[in-house]
Amino acid sequence: MTRPLLRKALGYVGALAALLLAWAALAWVVDSPALPGPAIAIETFFQQWPEIWPQILVSAWRVLAAMAIGTVLAVPVGLWLGRSPRADAIAAPIIFLTYPIPKVVFLPVLLVLLGLYDAPKIALIAIIVFFQILVTAHDAAKAVPEGSVLSVRSLGAKRLDIYRHVVVPASMPDIFTALRIGTGTAIAVLFLAESIAETNGLGYYIVDAWGRIDYPAMFAGIIAMALLGVVLYEALDALENWVTRWRKVTR
């Protein structure tokens, strides 16, 4: 277990070094106050830490709550639709019609309806995550091999037993993949939502620094947002590895 972890850590360090180097080179070439080098940005990040960390907490809470709500709602509905041809016949056209609509355009509507605090941001991200997970869970449930279902049914399993012992575990790998990919989208939408009509959160912090022409602080905020994304992604990856540990085994 420690060797792959070590390799992963080394990979991160290497990638980080390359990234910082490219950033420094770009900053040097562009030579504009709007693009400070990594040294100043990182220094500012640590200087500003007392102000940044509450914003990180606020943003993390929003994105985590939204992803949890979206997932918890989408998984049962998606699995059920995937397993029930009759319900699917009705729901599928609705889903595939609404799936491509960019849900982010509803932000103004949500701001009007749900006020200016956490609710509209959480709702927006939850809706986006909901659709991604819904479609994934639907397809995963549909792809469950009939042989597995049949042999568990022959043991006397009822509908809920089939979900518990077959459909849910069989769909977990796909759902986690969708969640990990969804992290990027969720953070992007979070930034947008927080940059409009907001008084806290990392999105607000970045846009506020931008307005004050405090570019190093702006980049400190960008670093914080990147960190939030990486930590979230890695946490999901670790959770996935644990939940689907049966896939790791080889003989």
Next chain:
Amino acid sequence: MAALEFDRVGVTYEGSDRSVRALDALELHVAAGEPVSVIGPSGCGKSTLLLLAAGLLTPTEGTVSVAGAPVTGPRRETALILQDFGLLPWKTVEANAALGLTVRGVARRDTRERATAALERVGLAEFARAYPGELSGGMRQRLALARAVALDADLLLMDEPLSALDALTREDLQDVLLDLWQRRGHAQVLVTHSIEEAVFLGRRVVVMSPRPGHVAAIVDNPRMGSDGFRASESYFDAVRELRRMLADEGAVSAAHGDGGGQA
């Protein structure tokens, strides 16, 4: 009393544009504790027969009874083993063996005890915490058997359970199946493509005809299970007779073997 009884059973699958007659006027009686092999060409409804017996399919006409009662759904003491063994890769070996007990709501402690005993019975006790992905094909098959043993099944239904195994493992598992049957005395229906396997494991071998499937002939094989049967003259006689019958059904060419077994 017959453990399993098919009384003029017919099955028609309704497709979207055409219907398929899978079984027609099937008559079959398997006595309690009797091991029966079913063999026949592809598409003769062998798998349909097992699904009916397991209560996963309702006949279009006729009745299927197990232990004297008409089959209306899966029954507690009936175990079905499919070609891919029906193992769940996300459950440990022990949880897979215990699955039948778990879905039937047997108390947790009881479940554990019986699963452990069943794993010991098939020689997998030391792999209880492993996942099926870590097992070889033969071990997976043993695990599928352990599930049936844990259920204390009195009727074991198997759909080409050994067809994915290599010849040596296959022979080994045939011995395991025979040993299990001799110890437990359950009724058994084994659907197979292998003539040798049908003879080795069936006290009677049922030959089925294709579309719509029905019983074409039954070969009695009373010496099945006796010591040294695999090398005996009566074994080879039965194999020869069965091959001739299948050739009559057009299932095999008379000059060749079935390709899937071991002579």
